[in-house]
Amino acid sequence: MEYKIIDFQQHGDNRGMLVALENSKEIPFIIRRIYYLYNTGKNVRRGYHAHRKLQQILICVSGSCVIHLDDGVQTAEITLNKPYEGLYIANNMWREMYSFSEDAVLLALASELYDESDYIRDYQEFCRYVQEQKN
Ligand code: TYD
Secondary structure (H helix, E strand, O other), rough: OOOEEEEEEEEEOOOOOEEEOOOOOOOOOOOOEEEOOOOOOOOOOOEEEOOOOEEEEEEEOOOOHHHHHEEOOOEEEEEEOOOOEEEOOOOOOEEEEOOOOOEEEEEEEEOOOHHHHEEEOOHHHHHHHEEEEEE
16 A cells, blocks of 8 residues: 655754755655644544545644545554654555544645645545556
């Protein structure tokens, strides 16, 4: 499956911790958009989409949440609970996010601007799409 956990370098001293992220260094693409989810309800599960082109890195900068990934063949559940850990997700990957803690802030760094035509929001369509890509 085309995802990976990236451990970012932590710059720490007696004042606290700091993580710095730069295009094409820690982040394997040019960041074109940043957004974040917060105040997510206790039993909310969201996402339910894949992207044709967009790659992204998710960082739970506060609290914790779980990311469900599905490439049409395999699935994975990844817990994010460290502000220095990024989850890289390639394109063509179905994702759902759930089990948000009350204090969860999920930061997303995206390779593309917001473009609804890049989304696949129907799971059956996603399965057909990834199958077509292989043929
Ligand atoms: P939505 O795509 O439903 O979130 P998710 O699929 O991750 O659960 O996005 C919620 C709303 O925010 C929707 O009206 C679209 C809007 N939105 C933007 O305007 N820009 C963005 O970059 C994103 C991610 C969402």
